[in-house]
Amino acid sequence: MSNDMGKNDTYSSKKCPECLTYIPVKAVICPSCKRRVGKITDTGIARKAFDWKAYLGFVLALAAFVFYIWWAFFRK
Ligand SMILES: [Zn+2]
Secondary structure, three states: OOOOOHHHHHHEEOOOOOOOOEEEOOOOOOOOOOOOOEEEEEOOOEOOOOOHHHHHHHHHHHHHHHHHHHHEEEEE
């Protein structure tokens, strides 16, 4: 009998994606490099925390690009 649903519970530590230190599996901030870390993945490495600034910058750049295309080619 196997239960794959709880397989992440078998980990007691995860690896920080920034400094590659093993940290407690429930840590939200890496005690070593003080960066935010996400949940553990199947590989035992923590996900990088969602970077709102990078995401916002990407969306703004994309919006500016779309606006430029519209301005350059579709403006009447
Ligand atoms: Zn770290």
